[in-house]
Amino acid sequence: MTSTSRLWAELPDISPELAAADRAAVDAWHADEADGASEEAETGDDYPVLSRLAALGSSFAARVDRMSAWQRERLLGFLEEVLVSGPEDEQDAVATGFLEALVTAYDHGVVDLATVWHELGEESRHYIKIWNTRTGAAVPCWMTFRDPPEPHPAGAAVALLRDSCDRLANADDRLLSTSTETRSAEPDYDLQHRVENMAAEFVRGFREIDRSSRARVFEALEKVVLGAPERDVTAVAERFVPALVTGCPVWEFSIPC
Incomplete structure (x- = not known):
């Protein structure tokens, strides 16, 4: 039976x-005890495992x-062992303390949970998905994948869209051939406007583009959203997706999730 005492x-x-932060939290709790902040606690009580894991x-x-x-895998792997085979009170503490604190941090934008999702153990991931369901929170697509999404470098939105369809690549080539000073004057101009230009071409030629393309x-859009840097994701969200929503006959396609 794995116990948090080893952790x-x-x-x-x-x-x-993390050890320094943990010691500070434990010391602060004991200081509050000494000051009588918790009158109901008995002398010598340990810092509650639920609060400590939270x-x-x-x-x-x-x-x-x-x-x-x-470091992440060692810590998360140890907590997974406790969640699976530890004492019942410590199992509950890992779930309602550590994991719910992690999800709360994700909800508040403190951490990108997708970056560590596949470093969590299977039971930990299962608990988080159940917790999202109970609270009515959306379950992101990346939570349903067995394998981690493939990471992509900066500029992936352009490269992936070009590779996905010759028509989009040709439209991008035409844009690049009309280079102006304006194109390089704004941050992210190339990325956003190249994505927007390919979106416009996709909408214009939608009925002529075969289904496999x-x-x-x-698939390229999904890869960008799941594994590309934030600027690429923003370009797709702000330039490509609105064009799809307003310009394409929605009954002819669906974006898989």
Whole structure:
């Protein structure tokens, strides 16, 4: 049976930053006890495991980008073991403490949960999806994938759309051949306007583009949304998708999720 007692012992080796934050939270709780902030608590009580794991979840969310993959996987793997085979009270604490704190941080924009989704254990992912269902929150597409989405570099929106359909590539070539000073004067002009130009071409030629090419375009859009940098996702969301919504006969296609 795996217990969180081992986690606290190993935490300094996993992440000194998280260990320091944990010690500060424990010390603050004991200081409140000494000051009589919790009159009902008995002397010598330990910091409640639920509160401690909730604090750890918040600390983890705030530091995800500064942790290595090994650190994240070690910590999340250990918590998965507790969730699966630990004492019942600690199982509950991992779920309602750590995991719900992580989801709350995601909801508040503190952490991009998609970046660590496939480092979470199967039972942890299952609990989060159940929690979303109970709270009425949407379950993003990336939560349903067995394998992590393929990451793509900056500019992926243009490259993927060009590769998906010759007609879009030709439209992009025409735009590039009419280079002006304006094109390079604004940040992200090339990315956004090249995406917008290909969207306009897709809408204009929608009925003439064969179904397999349409499907490849939608697959390219999905790859951008799930695995490309934020600027590419924004370009697709603000330039391509509105063109689809307003310009294409919606009864002829659907975007798979």
